[in-house]
Amino acid sequence: MADGRERRLAALCERLTVEQLDGLLVSGAANVRYLTGFSGSSALLVVSHQERLLITDYRYASQAREEVGAVARVVIEAVSLWNGLWHQLPAMPPLRVIGFESVNLVHRDFQRLLESGTRWQWRPTTGLVEALRERKDAEELASIQQAIDCAERSLAVTVARISTGMTELEVAGLLESALRQEGSDGFAFPTIVASGPNAARPHARPGLRTLQAGDLLLVDFGARVDGYCSDITRTFAVGAVNAQQQEVHGVVRAANERACQEVRFGMTCRDADRLARGYIEDRGFGESFGHSLGHGIGLEVHEAPRLARTAEGVLIEGAVVTVEPGIYVPEWGGVRIEDDVHLGAAGARVLTRFPRELIAIG
Amino acid sequence: MADGRERRLAALCERLTVEQLDGLLVSGAANVRYLTGFSGSSALLVVSHQERLLITDYRYASQAREEVGAVARVVIEAVSLWNGLWHQLPAMPPLRVIGFESVNLVHRDFQRLLESGTRWQWRPTTGLVEALRERKDAEELASIQQAIDCAERSLAVTVARISTGMTELEVAGLLESALRQEGSDGFAFPTIVASGPNAARPHARPGLRTLQAGDLLLVDFGARVDGYCSDITRTFAVGAVNAQQQEVHGVVRAANERACQEVRFGMTCRDADRLARGYIEDRGFGESFGHSLGHGIGLEVHEAPRLARTAEGVLIEGAVVTVEPGIYVPEWGGVRIEDDVHLGAAGARVLTRFPRELIAIG
Numbered sequence: 001m002a003d004g005r006e007r008r009l010a011a012l013c014e015r016l017t018v019e020q021l022d023g024l025l026v027s028g029a030a031n032v033r034y035l036t037g038f039s040g041s042s043a044l045l046v047v048s049h050q051e052r053l054l055i056t057d058y059r060y061a062s063q064a065r066e067e068v069g070a071v072a073r074v075v076i077e078a079v080s081l082w083n084g085l086w087h088q089l090p091a092m093p094p095l096r097v098i099g100f101e102s103v104n105l106v107h108r109d110f111q112r113l114l115e116s117g118t119r120w121q122w123r124p125t126t127g128l129v130e131a132l133r134e135r136k137d138a139e140e141l142a143s144i145q146q147a148i149d150c151a152e153r154s155l156a157v158t159v160a161r162i163s164t165g166m167t168e169l170e171v172a173g174l175l176e177s178a179l180r181q182e183g184s185d186g187f188a189f190p191t192i193v194a195s196g197p198n199a200a201r202p203h204a205r206p207g208l209r210t211l212q213a214g215d216l217l218l219v220d221f222g223a224r225v226d227g228y229c230s231d232i233t234r235t236f237a238v239g240a241v242n243a244q245q246q247e248v249h250g251v252v253r254a255a256n257e258r259a260c261q262e263v264r265f266g267m268t269c270r271d272a273d274r275l276a277r278g279y280i281e282d283r284g285f286g287e288s289f290g291h292s293l294g295h296g297i298g299l300e301v302h303e304a305p306r307l308a309r310t311a312e313g314v315l316i317e318g319a320v321v322t323v324e325p326g327i328y329v330p331e332w333g334g335v336r337i338e339d340d341v342h343l344g345a346a347g348a349r350v351l352t353r354f355p356r357e358l359i360a361i362g
Numbered sequence: 363m364a365d366g367r368e369r370r371l372a373a374l375c376e377r378l379t380v381e382q383l384d385g386l387l388v389s390g391a392a393n394v395r396y397l398t399g400f401s402g403s404s405a406l407l408v409v410s411h412q413e414r415l416l417i418t419d420y421r422y423a424s425q426a427r428e429e430v431g432a433v434a435r436v437v438i439e440a441v442s443l444w445n446g447l448w449h450q451l452p453a454m455p456p457l458r459v460i461g462f463e464s465v466n467l468v469h470r471d472f473q474r475l476l477e478s479g480t481r482w483q484w485r486p487t488t489g490l491v492e493a494l495r496e497r498k499d500a501e502e503l504a505s506i507q508q509a510i511d512c513a514e515r516s517l518a519v520t521v522a523r524i525s526t527g528m529t530e531l532e533v534a535g536l537l538e539s540a541l542r543q544e545g546s547d548g549f550a551f552p553t554i555v556a557s558g559p560n561a562a563r564p565h566a567r568p569g570l571r572t573l574q575a576g577d578l579l580l581v582d583f584g585a586r587v588d589g590y591c592s593d594i595t596r597t598f599a600v601g602a603v604n605a606q607q608q609e610v611h612g613v614v615r616a617a618n619e620r621a622c623q624e625v626r627f628g629m630t631c632r633d634a635d636r637l638a639r640g641y642i643e644d645r646g647f648g649e650s651f652g653h654s655l656g657h658g659i660g661l662e663v664h665e666a667p668r669l670a671r672t673a674e675g676v677l678i679e680g681a682v683v684t685v686e687p688g689i690y691v692p693e694w695g696g697v698r699i700e701d702d703v704h705l706g707a708a709g710a711r712v713l714t715r716f717p718r719e720l721i722a723i724g
Contacts, residue, residue, distance in 0.1 A: 040565060058652030059564040062692060078652075079672045100469070107472045107486060108464040124469060173542025180535025185567055190548055202421040203402060205547055290420030290440075310441045330424060 004137050005071050008035055013049055015128050021099045023048035023092075024128060025085075025113075028104030030299040031129040033227055037067045044081045045072065050093035055084040082112055089120070099125040127304070134296060134304045135318035140228060141342060144297065144320055145351055147188070147230035148340055150223040152354045154178035155234065164213055164238055164362040168193040168206035171219070179223050188222025188229035188301045195238070199333040202291055202326060211362055213239030216333040222301060229301040231322050232352055233338035238362045248285070248327050249335050249358040255279045255325040256337040259293060260350050263323065265343040269311035276325040277309070285327045294322035297340060319343045320351070366499050367433050370397055375411055377490050383461045385410035385454075386490060387447075387475075390466030392661040393491040395589055399429045406443045407434065412455035417446040444474055451482070461487040489666070496658060496666045497680035502590060503704060506659065506682055507713055509550070509592035510702055512585040514716045516540035517596065526575055526600055526724040530555040530568035533581070541585050550584025550591035550663045557600070561695040564653055564688060573724055575601030578695040584663060591663040593684050594714050595700035600724045610647070610689050611697045611720040617641045617687040618699040621655060622712050625685065627705040631673035638687040639671070647689045656684035659702060681705045682713070 012035065016024060026032055026045040032054070033039050035047065040060035046053045052072035056064045061076045068074050077084030089095065100113060102124040113122040136144065158175040172193045179187065194204035195211050199218040211217060220233040235252075237245050255276035262275050273293040280289045292308030297320055305315055307323070315321070321343065326336030339352040374397065378386060388394055388407040394416070395401050397409065402422035408415045414434035418426045423438045430436050439446030451457065462475060464486040475484040498506065520537040534555045541549065556566035557573050561580040573579060582595040597614075599607050617638035624637050635655040642651045654670030659682055667677055669685070677683070686700030701714040 039567070061652070063563050063565070102470040102473070103468050105469045106465050107462070107467045107469060108488065110469045110472065111464070111486070124473070126470065169542045169545060169547070173539040176542065177535040177539035180531045180538065180568075183531060183570070185531070185569065186552055187549075201425050203425070205401070206542075207547065208545070290423070 004139055005035060005037060008132055009047060009052065009071070011132055012047055012129060016047070016049070016099070019099065019125065019128070020097065021123060021125070022095045022097050024099040024125065025101070026129060027101050027109070028129070030133070030303070031101065031104065033299055034129060034133055036072050037069070038064050039067060039227055040064060042081065044085055046085070046089070046092065048093065048095055053088055053092065055081050055088065057081070082109070086116065095120065097121045097123060099123050099128065101129075102126050130304050133298055134316055136298060136320055136342070140298065141320070143226040143228035144230060144340070146225040147184070147223045147228050148232070148351050150179065150182045150184050150225060151221065151230045151232050152352065153182045154184070154223065155219070155232070155354055159236070159359070159361055162211070162361050164211050167208050167210050168195055168198070169208060171211070171217075172206040175219065175221060182223070184223035184225065186224040188224050188231055192218065192220035194218045194334070196333055197331050199235070199335075200328045200330050202328060202334065202336070211238045213362075214242065216245060216335060217361070218334060218336055220336065220338065227299050229297050229299070230340060231297050231301055231338060232340065232354065233324055233336045234354060234356070235335045235337065235358070237358055237360045240360050241358050246358060248329070251280060251283045251285055252325050252327050252335045252337050253356055256323055256339065256356065259323045259325065260339055260341055260348065263315070263321070263341060263343065263348050265315045265317040265319065267315050269305050269307050269313050269315060270309060272307040272315060273309050273311070276323065280325060280327065288327045288329055289325060290328070291326065294324050296321050315343055317343060317345060366501055367397060367399060370494055371409060371414065371433070373494055374409055374491060378409070378411070378461070381461065381487065381490070382459065383485065383487070384457045384459050386461040386487065387463070388491060389463050389471070390491070392495070392665070393463065393466065395661055396491060396495055398434050399431070400426050401429060401589055402426060404443065406447055408447070408451070408454065410455065410457055415450055415454065417443050417450065419443070444471070448478065457482065459483045459485060461485050461490065463491075464488050492666050495660055496678055498660060498682055498704070502660065503682065505588040505590035506592060506702070509546070509585045509587040509590050510594065510713050512541065512544045512546050512587060513583065513592045513594050514714065515544045516546070516585065517581070517594070517716055521598070521721070521723055524573070524723050526573050529570050529572050530557055530560070531570060533573070533579075534568040537581065537583060541583075544585070546585035546587065548586040550586050550593055554580065554582040556580045556696070558695055559693050561597070561697075562690045562692050564690060564696070564698070573600045575724070576604065578607060578697060579723070580696060580698055582698065582700065589661050591659050591661070592702060593659050593663055593700060594702065594716065595686055595698045596716060596718070597697045597699065597720070599720055599722045602722050603720050608720060610691070613642060613645045613647055614687050614689055614697045614699050615718055618685055618701065618718065621685045621687065622701055622703055622710065625677070625683070625703060625705065625710050627677045627679040627681065629677050631667050631669050631675050631677060632671060634669040634677060635671050635673070638685065642687060642689065650689045650691055651687060652690070653688065656686050658683050677705055679705060679707060
């Protein structure tokens with residue numbers, strides 16, 4: 001942890017000034033972690049020019065104090081976080097206009113703000129902290145690289161152990177156990193292990209299907225280090241590679257390579273999506289690539305920016321994004337190859353290194 | 363899966379009539395799954411007396427159609443779920459007053475409802491589907507029992523493999539791998555493996571600390587079967603059991619046993635919490651039990667009801683709740699014993715069977 005935190009809080013306060021806000025109520029867990037280091041699941045954070053207050057509950061009492069240190073005052077609240085907020089807020093240095101996070105506050109809690117009386121003016125905000133998070137600093141980049149390295153070591157160990165006849169669930173178990181062995185402090189998202197026709201579902205859950213010769217096997221997973229996620233997909237052939245598998249895989253691989261080489265900050269998010277989509281369409285598989293090209297990764301596995309046909313905006317310097325084209329054919333299976341790419345000042349740099357060839361395993 | 367779904371939808375429609383709603387926009391993923399069987403992470407569901415419409419995206423196209431079957435019309439939307447909603451809603455049988463889920467809709471999306479014009483009146487609702495989910499039917503109870511059995515088999519396998527000198531992360535890896543081997547289709551929540559002083563943190567994450575003789579080892583985890591969660595905690599002694607460990611464990615065990623035996627539907631949620639808390643307070647450890655006694659489990663690992671000092675309401679027949687008293691002593695460690703209990707017509711029935719003695723392992 002530590003210690004871009006003070007710099008991040010200062011950058012946020014600059015934004016508060018621009019937005020004419022006296023303070024911000026931060027309710028998104030990843031935003032709270034980014035600003036304070038607190039990694040628990042339950043917290044409200046108030047940031048103002050004068051003070052930072054973090055409210056959490058008993059389960060996180062010692063953890064919050066250790067993780068947050070001097071960055072914020074920690075209050076442990078027995079009844080509810082909101083109860084704590086209404087107790088603390090009147091005693092804080094004068095706050096009148098306070099922002100709240102429109103995408104991180106459910107309607108019920110928004111109602112609590114409305115019901116809090118006329119003392120505070122609550123203003124919806126969008127993406128104040130998320131915009132800061134989009135540009136990764138050196139420390140964050142190092143954590144993401146560690147999460148990638150951990151995932152790749154785990155995948156290498158797992159691939160060597162996979163054999164025909166195993167269930168998807170067993171493969172997931174091997175992989176997740178390797179992730180723990182390699183030091184992952186959690187899973188970036190539910191592991192996808194999809195074999196044969198199941199690989200035609202981009203978001204399949206592992207099940208009791210056994211690996212059979214002739215299957216494609218799609219594995220999409222991620223590690224977490226210091227809270228930061230990696231996200232990687234490789235597709236394998238079970239037994240031996242056949243011609244159709246090789247062809248489809250070749251198209252996806254070329255699309256992935258092209259996008260990884262050409263993606264740049266300054267490019268629109270739509271143009272980035274086109275890098276791979278245009279190629280896949282030209283090869284006649286456009287209808288079989290129905291999801292977007294990628295997304296930012298960081299403290300959340302899906303964060304800004306989005307690389308999609310329908311996305312707004314421009315890629316900024318310092319973002320880390322996934323590049324994950326795929327081709328899915330119902331009944332037959334699917335191929336996806338996903339890498340993590342840093343959009344640095346000197347150009348894009350692919351952070352993932354696991355081989356991209358269609359390897360036969362099992 | 364299948365097939366209380368039609369019964370559940372009928373029960374919901376009865377509630378809509380009572381609430382004078384023409385329809386309900388269901389945005390909570392667990393609620394969508396409960397009503398339709400769809401298990402993906404991204405969906406909007408509209409339920410009215412005339413029709414059910416489920417909107418999801420490309421990643422879930424075939425999965426949604428298979429899982430939902432005839433229960434709802436499935437629309438695959440390319441731009442965004444909201445885009446799909448504004449396209450579909452005008453064509454649905456006349457809807458005027460539509461409820462939305464106040465705790466399952468973020469403020470940003472609530473704004474979309476406000477901006478949708480005067481054609482629809484949007485009304486906040488709370489807990490319409492959640493109240494149905496609180497009472498488990500036989501099929502749900504069977505899934506929870508399977509998730510419990512899966513977790514207990516996994517824990518037995520893991521305990522036999524734990525040895526002094528392993529890291530918490532390695533123990534988590536063994537346990538999670540066993541869960542997959544035993545057929546768990548996911549993890550109910552991030553696994554807690556906390557050794558020595560770390561066990562004093564009720565929500566610790568496993569880390570690189572190695573198990574040492576004299577440690578307490580707290581393991582809190584759950585399996586998922588058909589989407590249904592189990593949630594179980596046991597505390598072990600590494601090497602041998604000492605007197606202080608035995609004493610604290612004895613208090614927690616007696617509190618757990620008492621609450622498991624005496625908890626009943628019809629009791630207030632606060633009185634249920636008192637069953638264990640009163641005992642622990644009488645033994646002088648009241649200050650060391652700072653969290654609530656338990657919570658409902660089902661499609662979510664935390665759902666209604668709450669068994670807590672600050673909870674409102676009464677336990678209803680058919681709920682499945684955790685009973686998880688604990689005592690935490692900073693620097694020293696902690697003990698928690700958690701069981702899952704069905705509040706049946708004939709009284710409470712403890713569904714978990716893993717031994718509760720303080721076992722020495724490693």
